[in-house]
Amino acid sequence: MTAAFTEALLGARRPVIMELKRQDAAGRDLFGGRSVEDVVTAYEDAGAPCLSVVTGRWFGGTRALLHQVARSTELPLLQKDFITHRSQVEQSREDGASAVLLTAALLPKSTLGSLIEHAVQLGLTPFVEVTTEAETLRVPRARDCVIAVNNKDITTRERGPAHLGRSTDLLPSLRRTGTPCPVSASGIEHPDGAARLLREGFAGVLVGTGLLRAESLSRWIDDFDREHQDLPRPLERPQKSQ
Template structure:
């Protein structure tokens, strides 16, 4: 099944899903007086192919933020929240989301498969989040889905340091799920690490807190582009 979210990400020159999240895991105000429309405009200027909107209360979000963002952009938008029932999928669809987060750690295998199937039927891309090999191995068929490795731990509300090595370790297993769109998410601050993950085979990255804090978003993006190009350039012999 075609997906505007997957197509936009996999076809992007700079495949970074840029996130709107009102607060960090530690309660820091990440919007800093900026309106959602201002942040969206900044992300669009930086070439974002897709946006992510955190509607979970942990991070100060709500569905009103999703509606506001969808209303001021043509980019595909992911809703990030703890979705556990089909009613939430219908709300996401009605508000204009293109993709919806499904967290493998919270959902039994049968429930996850049912929600993914229902999301696809509603025209939503399931953005299935995993954090360990057991979760990846238990996934249903992921054709048409994004499979995203969360580098942080939701059990502690994503506080503390990220384990980007998790994305490196899980990539082979994620590739075996049938998804054409593996994503590494959370805790990606260094453009060098971002370039490494993309060059290793990730179709996209999800970056939020660092981009919201960045004084010069364009500099981060340009450094990412330069490092990707340098890493993929052929080396001279002799």
């Protein structure tokens, strides 16, 4: 089973999940006077297959931001927040999300499994974030999930440097789970880095600060296209076992 968010990413010519967040981990403004509608329109014009919306308070987010984005676009939306209860999954769907972030490092295995099950029942894509092989291997129903490597450290509120090598190291583990959509997320600033991760075998990348701080979004996309143009699309998906 794949939901709208996964389908959009797997079928995209530019498999970049473009993110809206109001501020970076240090509290610096990222919108620069732009409205939510301005950013959404720019991302749509850039060919985003789906959007990520950060509602977590670390990054100045609120549920109101998700409401605004949902009113401004028909693209599938990922809500990024610390979701720990089934009621939050239900609220996410009501607020317009197509996918929900579930952070494996914060959730006991039983809770993670329950939230994944509930999200799938509601038609949402579980977007499960991992940082270690052990976390990766305890994701249930991986074929129904996007599994994303977080290249930053949440224990420091993502204020430290990114380690893109973590994604490279964990990709074989992600593939073994059977997820149709391995993703590298966070700390991807430059188009060549994004394209390299796709070349290594990721089905998508999530980019936020790098796009919001880019002097020219269209130039970032043009550079990405030059690096990415030789990659085959769409990604061949794992076959379901009988």
